[in-house]
Amino acid sequence: MNRIIVIPLENAEYLRSELNKKELLDKERKIRIIDNYNCGKCMEIPVLDDITGYRTIEQADPKYYQRYRSLRDRLKNSIPDHELCYVPSGWQIIGEIIVISIPEEISSRGYLIAKTLLEMYPRCRCVVRDHGITGQFREPMREILIGSDTETLQKEHECLFKLDVTKIMYSKGNLSERKRMSKYGKDEIVVDMFAGIGYFSIPMAVHSTPRKIISIELNPLSHQYLCENIELNHVGEVIEPVNGDCACVTPKGIADRVIMGYVGTTHEYLAQGIDAIRKEGGMLHYHETTPEERVFVRPIERIRTAAAKLGREIEIKECHRIKKYSPGVWHVVVDVLVK
Numbered sequence: 583m584n585r586i587i588v589i590p591l592e593n594a595e596y597l598r599s600e601l602n603k604k605e606l607l608d609k610e611r612k613i614r615i616i617d618n619y620n621c622g623k624c625m626e627i628p629v630l631d632d633i634t635g636y637r638t639i640e641q642a643d644p645k646y647y648q649r650y651r652s653l654r655d656r657l658k659n660s661i662p663d664h665e666l667c668y669v670p671s672g673w674q675i676i677g678e679i680i681v682i683s684i685p686e687e688i689s690s691r692g693y694l695i696a697k698t699l700l701e702m703y704p705r706c707r708c709v710v711r712d713h714g715i716t717g718q719f720r721e722p723m724r725e726i727l728i729g730s731d732t733e734t735l736q737k738e739h740e741c742l743f744k745l746d747v748t749k750i751m752y753s754k755g756n757l758s759e760r761k762r763m764s765k766y767g768k769d770e771i772v773v774d775m776f777a778g779i780g781y782f783s784i785p786m787a788v789h790s791t792p793r794k795i796i797s798i799e800l801n802p803l804s805h806q807y808l809c810e811n812i813e814l815n816h817v818g819e820v821i822e823p824v825n826g827d828c829a830c831v832t833p834k835g836i837a838d839r840v841i842m843g844y845v846g847t848t849h850e851y852l853a854q855g856i857d858a859i860r861k862e863g864g865m866l867h868y869h870e871t872t873p874e875e876r877v878f879v880r881p882i883e884r885i886r887t888a889a890a891k892l893g894r895e896i897e898i899k900e901c902h903r904i905k906k907y908s909p910g911v912w913h914v915v916v917d918v919l920v921k
């Protein structure tokens with residue numbers, strides 16, 4: 583997504599500097615002056631996110647700064663030709679930290695790759711190598727290539743998330759789902775069963791101000807960051823963090839909305855998720871990692887079976903694919919009204 587705000591030149595500098603302060607400018611794309619928007623000379627300001635109070639549109643023909651030259655291109659004269667094909671073309675930036683997967687074939691080039699990435703992104707201070715995610719707590723396995731302090735502040739959709747990238751996952755691929763959730767919950771009681779550091783709870787609290795969000799997280803470290811993020815985002819009145827196993831501590835019969843933002847074994851907690859919904863009815867957002875050939879059929883079947891056991895009726899409202907999880911497997915979410 584290459585979003586821009588188009589603004590008359592006379593107001594542009596003020597907005598540009600405000601966005602810069604809030605780190606919402608997309609510094610990889612060039613700012614452009616144009617005069618074809620029926621309002622004289624305008625500035626196209628590239629932004630990283632939707633900005634409250636301004637209309638953002640997709641930019642036609644974005645121009646990038648030179649540092650956007652590919653990593654492979656930059657390494658051409660430093661590593662042998664037969665290794666170049668292994669150089670990654672993508673990585674994740676979380677706060678001031680670059681997270682990159684490096685194939686075994688070029689393991690020995692880790693430091694060089696990290697150094698080159700820091701030249702490309704001067705605002706970053708640390709590079710870590712990713713080896714995947716493991717266990718019930720969905721903990722990342724990561725090694726530091728350059729830098730030392732791996733705790734950082736990720737700014738997204740006008741929310742702040744503090745985390746240590748070597749201990750806590752943060753999936754950029756779930757951004758659109760985090761934004762979607764931020765639109766729900768106004769005046770509701772919400773239960774976020776796998777809250778992590780507040781991936782869904784914080785945006786919902788910031789943008790929709792529910793009456794209450796009960797955010798349940800089992801990993802003590804994620805819970806600790808959740809508590810810090812509640813403070814950082816000034817949503818202590820809305821979010822009640824609970825450090826516990828949602829199999830045991832999920833409240834019953836109180837929720838207008840339940841989020842089950844987990845993968846792998848989410849279905850094992852469906853009874854608790856459905857039970858949390860008040861008898862007058864409410865919405866359940868059920869996540870699952872589903873093989874391609876069973877997309878939406880398996881999660882819907884599982885929800886139906888669990889609801890029937892509890893004597894609850896359901897109505898499937900929406901089904902979304904969030905992202906490709908692994909080869910042949912999709913991370914999906916099903917929105918279901920439980921009555």
Ligand SMILES: C[S@@+](CC[C@H](N)C(=O)[O-])C[C@H]1O[C@@H](n2cnc3c(N)ncnc32)[C@H](O)[C@@H]1O
Pocket residue numbers: 718719720751752753756775776777778779781798799800801804826827828829843844
């Ligand atoms: C990492 S989040 C997933 C967040 C979101 N779907 C995303 O990818 O952005 C899932 C969280 O559920 C927590 N968790 C796993 N089992 C749990 C349980 N039984 N009760 C409460 N939390 C649990 C994990 O520790 C983890 O922090």
